[in-house]
Amino acid sequence: MNPVVVDSSVLIDAILYVKTKPLEKIISHHEAFVPVNVLEETLFKTIIGIVGDSIKNENLFEIKKAWIKGIGKEEVENRFNVLFELIQNDLIKVLDLNTQIFKDSYLFSKLYGLLPNDALIAATCKHHGIRKIATFDPDFKRVDFLEIITQE
Template sequence: MYSVRRWIKKHGYPREVVNAVKELIRRLEIRIVPSVYTEQELYETLLNYRLLPSDAIIALTCRHYGIDTILTFDEDFKRVPWLRVIP
């Protein structure tokens, strides 16, 4: 997996991969919502629940859109009181 990440960092994503992902999103009717949070909310969430920035953004976006359950293997989300985690 590390070699794939290293290759992407050096060369970027192949256009075919990006197009395939876009098509999958379209076919599955996945809705991509913007993140909505203040800078202060982000900092508080990072500190209070000991999350990485990307995880804090996910948690805050879930709270904003009323999403109370997520499917993830990331145990860190179990520290977020407004989320129920399904492994």
């Protein structure tokens, strides 16, 4: 199977919005990888989405206060457990980061006009020799060595 890095946009669609078909297709046709920073971003956006909806407020400081009080924690856990199960069952493999990947991400940020997290994802792909990315983020179209396999 061809390796592909799964971006947070695909994971968030599956976890937060229950649009699972793209992720299911990726897992069934590719060897799926996820950089650790994508997991962090996915958890962050899941917390923001669920807690923000619960308190009817988009202010990050208010969301953080609500999260500290426990608002939304059970729902976040239930939804995020789906991702943990995919990792535990080896359907998605986690890619660690290192100093060289971080250095390369700085270069990719300048070269391709990517924000730091996207540059880190691109550098992780390059480091691991992965040429495909599953994403809904059009910024990755500027990265000449990556092929986007998921389109909006």
